[in-house]
Amino acid sequence: MGLLSIIKKQKLKDRESRCLVLGLDNSGKSTVVDWILASYKNRPRQLVTPTVGFQIHTVPFQNHSVQLWDIGGQSTLRPYWDNYFDKTDVLLWVIDAAAAARLGESVDELKTILQNRDRLGYNCRIIVLVNKKDLVADLDPVIVRLKTDLSEMLKLENVPIEVCPTSALTGDGLDGLMPMIVEKSARKL
Template sequence: MGQLIAKLMRIFGSQEHKVIIVGLDNAGKTTILYQFLTNEVVHTCSTIGSNVEEIVLQKTHFLMWDLGGQEALRATWDTYYTNTEFVILVIDSTDRKRLSTTREELYKMLAHEALQDASILIFANKQDVKDSMTTSEISQFLTLSAIKDHPWHIQGCCALTGEGLPAGLQWMQSQATTN
């Protein structure tokens, strides 16, 4: 069924781009996914497994897989990597204690062969919270400037209000149209 939909989209000028949304538990991944879909806050609980939704932005179709971020589930992320064009890494900008774990997971993903052509969008979520880390602080800690073989962009955001999310989605759309 999925192959049929992909063929129809190619015929009618639209192409579907596979996206995985990853990050540690409680970073805001599911809230961001449903903010994209409904422009509303959807109350969620911890994702066990995955959620999948299609987001369309001006004829660009993104099939977004929201993956659970608990430690036990992170070991299964690589089963979703095949044909992934975009990785959205969601970071809780208030969670300083686990930023090193996020860095480890990021570089593990970047080293995976199936993601060698993937573009990386990093959402620094919870920017509305007092004392949250800035995008510059997060970028430095993650040493994003060292990433030379993947297009990447870091975007501050607030999943609850949607602030910053359209800019990230537009960056992905611009990457999709240049590839």
């Protein structure tokens, strides 16, 4: 029960990834999580309702255990988001591409989170999903605006952010998400 036990526990812990799924209400966070659960835990797709509070799901992937923390995005819940930041390896930020009027609000909320980088952790990797791409005729202006806003916001920091257009309803663009989560959490400093 000495050093060997400690090393074994650390090896198991190194294969765990904690992914915090955040975004404004109705952005599709729970639908993304549902798609992951259906794809990697072989369960049927569920009827998704707005998350009140939070839900935690553990998904096995490539000898890793990925914990998905799906947190409600209603404005009344946002002040409590920072209670979930501890030990987060990957922040999965979900944006509703079909709600162009809320893009600024979503970027502002992400900016607020990134201003608390010490609370979130400087090793936390960030993936932004521009969701509901199936509902937008031309997604390019949304992606360009988002990348511009994010690069302007983070111009003085070395924060790697991956932006991915997706449709959680159809699964389009989500195939590479779990490998990205595991890769990003494995690159922790």
